[in-house]
Amino acid sequence: MNVELVHIHKSFGVVHANNDISISIKSGVIQGILGENGAGKSTLMKVLSGFIQADSGDILLDGKAVRINTPSDAIRHGIGMLHQDPLDFPPMKIVDNMLIGHDGGLFPNRREVSKSLKELQAQFGFNLDPETYVDSLTVGERQQLEILRLLWLGARVLILDEPTTGISASQKEKLFETLKKLAEQGMVIIFVSHKLEDVEGLCHKIAVFRQGSLVGETAPPYNTDNLVEMMFGKVISLDEKTRLENCEPAMEISNLSIEDNRIQIRNANLTVNCGEVIGLAGMEGSGQRQFLRALAGLMRPVGGDLRLSGKRLTGKPYHSFQDAGISYVPASRMEEGLIPGLSITEHFILSEDQSGFFIDREKAVTISRERINTFNIKGEPVTRVEALSGGNQQRALLAMLRTPLRLLLLEHPTRGLDIESSIWIWSQLKDRCKQKTCIVFISADLEEVLHYSDRILVFYNGKVSQPLDAAATTVDQLGQLIGGKGFQC
Amino acid sequence: MLNKSSAGFKFGFQILAIVAALIFTTVVMLLAKAPPLEAFKLIFTGSVGSTGKISDVIVAWIPLLLATSGLLLTFAAGLWNIGIEGQITLGAIFTTWALRLLQDTSLSPTLIILIGFLAGILGGMIWASLTGLLKIYGGVNEIFGGLGLNFVATALTIWLIFGPWKRPGVGSMSGTVPFDNLLWLPQVEGLRMSWWSLGIGLIGxxxxxxxxxxxxxxxxxxxxxxxxxxxxxIGIPTGKYMMSAFFICGAFAGLAGATQVLAVYHRLIPAISSGYGFLGLMVAMLINYQALWAAPVALFFAALNIGSIQLPIVLKLDSTLSGVLQGALVLFVLMMDGVRRRLTAKKVK
Structure with a gap:
């Protein structure tokens, strides 16, 4: 089956997630979709698989326009999507997972399902027992189950969203082998990833996305530097870089080990000097978020030590971290940072120390006005935070920070903001550095990481690089490290 | 053109919701072959027709208002304190317990009544804290925990009435032995209401x-x-605040239970909470959790409850008709609010 997407547009509020995307994929082709997080890859795939609808544009299958409103429409047209987090039902048996989503009358025929499952498995050398429960499978096996299920439902187009996250090397090899076999049978495989080596090793052609637009398509042989440049775009000129004279060590991180159900970080070491800015680079989900949350006291490390000016904080509750002068600014502003339904003033009251039992509203409004002015927030003291634009929400979050701070942790401090706002926010952050606050931040924007950091840590699949001197690193070097090329730790 | 975000637009939809609820109730009555106008008239005269009726409405209003007050705090903390019924019941049990222990002592009646109130508050708080602990430390949703504890509270009441606290001879559904008049909260001459409990409700x-x-x-x-x-x-200890909300709501519920014992029934009866906890949930939803509206809307609901008492006698209708009207009101107000939001959202797009 040939798949064509023609002039697809999709906006979420002010964000243009897919801007006039046209792409055509012939039967038997493994198409790579490459781009950093938020580039619009997943949005396009969700449009194709019926999870969301495009604002405008057409989907053509074998030259015929089709309307896909739901995932079950999609599978009826032969399009199946494998999600990053498997959409299965862990407490149920494999055979029952196959039956869910299948039209088959009132009484499902389990025996027949088991039989066809075995036949399909034989083709690809998978070995799943239909009678086992899904929660006993590894992530890789659950992926295999999902592929089998989609094939069994008649998928002719298979979309895989970041399929190599969380599976072992041998499972990856098997997955690639399977995908190649399926392509030979004339299927269309759409492989969405941010991992350079994966797409380079597998795909017949690669489409690169950046900020909602399709930047270009390339065919093998691939040029890594070229791909990196396409992914991250051109250099934008920023204000003069200022470097601070560093003083004594502030935060000492020794042999820090962190674990959650997605990622393991082993023995990370770093000493942050006061007034220093450390940038954490890496594709989303490589462990940098867990690292930052461990520094904030929101995640308890499984090993190692955290010391702030010699004071041990490991294992202490979050409020001890706060009392020690550590502040955390989350990326998901409306989920973790701000409280919808409350006004800007109320947020400032919440972030202050309590004085007395009753709130002095008049005083609070006065303070609120001052800060709204200082931080240039476009809103009134009574404006609810959900009514603010993203940039103003970020300004409000920064305005809530206490002074003085020892360590400021930021997740994507300028994500979704225009350049002017970004520069302004960084000028505020740099002012904090002058007051000896040290900053550790995550960003997907390599320019930002290189420009504002003194040193950089690169994360790849839970591994942490040695600190790189930002002044001596180029975008290309950083891009390759992020994609896992030449990674040493 | 009417401005869709204006207050008038919003108010219009609320009026529409009330009309819809009335129509719905009328249809229900017509289906039950009852005369709707007659029934509405009875509810009206049954609630405000005489000083005695008005006083009865106020008697029902107080526990409802106390329950609603407590629930406003748990709702503020994002909690569904379904367990409020049990908390009211435990308040009543603790009050009865205190009074039974102290009624034969030489303490002054005023002091005993005061201790009775405090015991009621304590009972409600203990019961609410169980739901809170289950929620915060046990991961049990407060709706399930509260619902379970409601059943336990009911069973406890029945056991006490037919067991340890039964009347001399044989236990009866009419409850425990009534307390001496001295242990009643002072009532208004010739009426069932008490200025004291009215004061407690309003201060609450x-x-x-x-x-x-x-x-x-x-x-x-x-x-x-x-x-x-x-x-x-941001730095708020969320567990601690949720627990406080449970404690305070439990205190209010316990106070409602204590009032039922000290000012209304003067004994423990099987359904001592009288459903005021659940009704309080409806009031809180209907007023969209705005404390300013709690008193008038709770008063209206209490009037419906009292007004419908006459229905079975005169029209052979069940008195739960008021429940139909109350439920329909909440449903239609919520529904109309949803409709309004949809309309305004479309306009923004």
């Missing part, structure tokens, strides 16, 4: 209004309720 809602409007505590509760994760990151 005033306190809740103040907490929610003007205190750090209230603002933090709201923060926890509206976005617990962000509240935690």
């Amino acid at each position: 809602i005033a306190i809740v209004y103040l907490i929610l409007q003007g205190t750090y505590f209230g603002l933090r509760l709201k923060a926890v309720g509206k976005n617990g994760r962000a509240a935690f990151v």
Whole structure:
């Protein structure tokens, strides 16, 4: 089956997630979709698989326009999507997972399902027992189950969203082998990833996305530097870089080990000097978020030590971290940072120390006005935070920070903001550095990481690089490290 | 053109909701082959037709208002305190217990009544704290925990009435032995209402209004309720605040239970909570959790309850008809609010 997407547009509020995307994929082709997080890859795939609808544009299958409103429409047209987090039902048996989503009358025929499952498995050398429960499978096996299920439902187009996250090397090899076999049978495989080596090793052609637009398509042989440049775009000129004279060590991180159900970080070491800015680079989900949350006291490390000016904080509750002068600014502003339904003033009251039992509203409004002015927030003291634009929400979050701070942790401090706002926010952050606050931040924007950091840590699949001197690193070097090329730790 | 975001537009939809609820109730009555106009008239005269009726409405209003007051705090913290019925019941049990222990002592009746109130508050708080502990430390949703504890509370009441606290001879559904007149909260001459309990109810809602409007505590509760994760990151100990909400709501519920014993029934009866807890949930939803409206709307609901008492006698209708009207009101108000939001949302797009 040939798949064509023609002039697809999709906006979420002010964000243009897919801007006039046209792409055509012939039967038997493994198409790579490459781009950093938020580039619009997943949005396009969700449009194709019926999870969301495009604002405008057409989907053509074998030259015929089709309307896909739901995932079950999609599978009826032969399009199946494998999600990053498997959409299965862990407490149920494999055979029952196959039956869910299948039209088959009132009484499902389990025996027949088991039989066809075995036949399909034989083709690809998978070995799943239909009678086992899904929660006993590894992530890789659950992926295999999902592929089998989609094939069994008649998928002719298979979309895989970041399929190599969380599976072992041998499972990856098997997955690639399977995908190649399926392509030979004339299927269309759409492989969405941010991992350079994966797409380079597998795909017949690669489409690169950046900020909602399709930047270009390339065919093998691939040029890594070229791909990196396409992914991250051109250099934008920023204000003069200022470097601070560093003083004594502030935060000492020794042999820090962190674990959650997605990622393991082993023995990370770093000493942050006061007034220093450390940038954490890496594709989303490589462990940098867990690292930052461990520094904030929101995640308890499984090993190692955290010391702030010699004071041990490991294992202490979050409020001890706060009392020690550590502040955390989350990326998901409306989920973790701000409280919808409350006004800007109320947020400032919440972030202050309590004085007395009753709130002095008049005083609070006065303070609120001052800060709204200082931080240039476009809103009134009574404006609810959900009514603010993203940039103003970020300004409000920064305005809530206490002074003085020892360590400021930021997740994507300028994500979704225009350049002017970004520069302004960084000028505020740099002012904090002058007051000896040290900053550790995550960003997907390599320019930002290189420009504002003194040193950089690169994360790849839970591994942490040695600190790189930002002044001596180029975008290309950083891009390759992020994609896992030449990674040493 | 009517401005779709205007207050008038909003008010219009609420009126529409009330009309719809009345129509719905009328249809229900027509289906039950009952004369709707007659029934509405009976409810009206049954609630405000005489001084005695009005006093009865106030008697029902007080526990409902106390329950609603407490619930406004748990709702503010984002909690569904379904367990309020059990908390009222435990308040009544503790009050009865205190009175039974102290009635034969030489303490002054005033002091005993005061201790009775405090015991009721304690009972409600203990019961609410169980739901809270289950929720915060056990991961049991407060709706399930509360519902379970409601059943336990009911069973406990029945056991006490037919067991340890039974009347001399044989236990009866009419409850325990009534307390001496000296242990009754002073009533208005010739009426069932008491100025004292009315005062407690009004002070209660005033306190809740103040907490929610003007205190750090209230603002933090709201923060926890509206976005617990962000509240935690900002530095609010969310568990502690949820627990406080349970404690205070339990205190209010216990106070309602104590009032039922001290000012209304003067003994423990099987359904001592009289459903005021559940009704309080409806009032809170209907007023969209705005404390300012709690008193008038609770009064209206109490009037419906009292007004419908006559229905079975005169029209052979069940008195739960008022429940149909109350439920329909809440449903239609919520529904109309949803419709209104949809309309305005479309316009923005």
